[in-house]
Amino acid sequence: MSGSVYNLHNHTPFSDGAYTVDELVEAHLDLHLDIDGIGMSDTLFRTPSSREVSNERDFERVFAGETSAYLAETRAAAERHAGSIRVFCGCEISWPLNKNMLEPMRRMVSGFDYVLFENVDWNGLTTLASQSRRWPCPIGLSHTAVNVHFPNTSQDQVVRTMANARIFYEVNSIHVPLLESDRWFNVLPQHRVMVAIGTDTHDDLHCLSEIAPMLEFVRRKGLTDRMLEPRPRGDAVAAE
Numbered sequence: 001m002s003g004s005v006y007n008l009h010n011h012t013p014f015s016d017g018a019y020t021v022d023e024l025v026e027a028h029l030d031l032h033l034d035i036d037g038i039g040m041s042d043t044l045f046r047t048p049s050s051r052e053v054s055n056e057r058d059f060e061r062v063f064a065g066e067t068s069a070y071l072a073e074t075r076a077a078a079e080r081h082a083g084s085i086r087v088f089c090g091c092e093i094s095w096p097l098n099k100n101m102l103e104p105m106r107r108m109v110s111g112f113d114y115v116l117f118e119n120v121d122w123n124g125l126t127t128l129a130s131q132s133r134r135w136p137c138p139i140g141l142s143h144t145a146v147n148v149h150f151p152n153t154s155q156d157q158v159v160r161t162m163a164n165a166r167i168f169y170e171v172n173s174i175h176v177p178l179l180e181s182d183r184w185f186n187v188l189p190q191h192r193v194m195v196a197i198g199t200d201t202h203d204d205l206h207c208l209s210e211i212a213p214m215l216e217f218v219r220r221k222g223l224t225d226r227m228l229e230p231r232p233r234g235d236a237v238a239a240e
């Protein structure tokens with residue numbers, strides 16, 4: 001619980017983003033919003049279609065190198081900008097593409113600050129919930145429209161599942177304009193679900209202009225003290 005302001009959803013050329021960490025830092029500072037930190041959430045573990053990976057050992061062999069290179073690169077950037085803004089190392093993982101490789105992925109993201117899962121269905125959420133505390137860092141759902149992604153599950157059940165498993169929810173700029181009447185954003189504040197703000201920055205920095213309205217909305221909903229503090233789980237446990 002930080003109350004700090006972070007934008008945790010940015011892609012860089014490491015995956016499919018157009019702007020480097022340095023450029024993203026500058027663009028966020030130019031907003032003059034007192035943003036405390038930004039997170040890199042490059043898409044990792046994209047199975048090359050030319051060589052489908054069928055077992056965990058191959059999966060780890062294919063992806064371990066790039067995963068640790070990404071972590072090292074992002075940590076180096078964090079050091080360069082330590083005086084002005086915090087830079088976190090997260091990643092985004094496609095649930096449908098990688099749901100059978102959870103164990104090797106958990107090993108490989110050791111040292112990361114957070115993980116975002118995208119396109120998670122109800123089966124996926126219950127699977128993640130059953131093992132969320134075994135991940136080395138907080139895990140959350142990126143740009144999820146709860147009524148669309150979980151059409152057959154009540155929002156109360158979704159929010160309770162997320163709260164119990166400590167799976168965080170990302171308020172994403174694709175949800176802007178955020179509506180007062182949206183039932184999910186009235187259910188969410190009633191449960192202890194941590195919240196992140198994300199713009200899913202790829203090749204257009206205009207999305208950063210949505211940070212201010214998202215922050216305003218999150219504050220209005222009383223979620224300010226629910227903002228996720230991204231960090232490897234070991235630290236989080238020690239601090240509790």
Ligand SMILES: [Zn+2]
Nearest residue numbers: 009011092200
């Ligand atoms: Zn993304």
